[in-house]
Amino acid sequence: QVQLVESGGGLVQPGGSLRLSCAASGRIFSINAMGWYRQAPGKQRELVATRASGGSTNYADSVKGRFTISRDNAKNTVYLQMNSLKPEDTAVYYCTHQSVWGSYWGQGTQVTVSS
Numbered sequence: 573q574v575q576l577v578e579s580g581g582g583l584v585q586p587g588g589s590l591r592l593s594c595a596a597s598g599r600i601f602s603i604n605a606m607g608w609y610r611q612a613p614g615k616q617r618e619l620v621a622t623r624a625s626g627g628s629t630n631y632a633d634s635v636k637g638r639f640t641i642s643r644d645n646a647k648n649t650v651y652l653q654m655n656s657l658k659p660e661d662t663a664v665y666y667c668t669h670q671s672v673w674g675s676y677w678g679q680g681t682q683v684t685v686s687s
Contacts, residue, residue: 573598573599573676574596574597574598574599574600574669574673574674574676575596575597575598575676576594576595576596576667576668576669576676576677576678576679577594577595577597577678578592578593578594578665578666578667578678578679578680578681579592579593579594579681580592580593580652580681581665581681581682581683582682582683582684583684583686584657584683584684584685585685585686585687586657586658586659586685586686586687587656587657588657588685589653589654589655589656589657590654590657590683591651591652591653591654592608592651592652592654592665592667592681592683593649593650593651594606594608594649594650594651594667594678595647595648595649596648596649596650596669596676597648599673600648600669600671601671601672601673602625603624603625603626603671603672604624604625604669604670604671605622605623605624605625605668605669605670605671606622606623606625606643606648606650606667606668606669606670607619607620607621607622607623607630607641607650607667607668608620608621608622608641608650608652608665608666608667608668609665609666609668610661610663610664610665610666610683611663611664611666611680612660612662612663612664615663617666618632619632620632620635620639620652620665621635621639621641621652622641622668622670623641623642623643623650625643625645629641634660635654635661638654638655638656638657639652639653639654639655640652640653640655641653650667652665654683657683657685658685659685659686660685661683661685662683662684662685662686663682663683664680664681664682664683665680665681665682665683666678666679666680
């Protein structure tokens with residue numbers, strides 16, 4: 573089992589910034605991918621960004637140039653720096669940890685972009 577603890581969500585005005593963090597603990601395979609998905613009301617969960625333990629990254633087109641994913645492998649922690657936030661970024665953001673041993677999800681953190 574892998575436990576994921578997320579933090580950093582909240583309310584921000586359009587154009588503002590937030591930083592999400594997610595720390596993983598438990599049975600962690602050295603080769604893995606960590607990242608973020610989001611789900612807005614009435615919509616399906618969608619990819620935001622992922623970063624593999626080897627360094628490769630994957631971003632949704634809608635966040636390229638605004639969001640940056642990074643990770644500290646020694647701490648098993650992934651970060652999502654979100655800049656130039658838009659109202660359409662409002663969603664519950666879920667951290668994920670994926671490896672050959674399975675896929676795990678955090679409890680989600682709410683991000684609301686509103687004036």
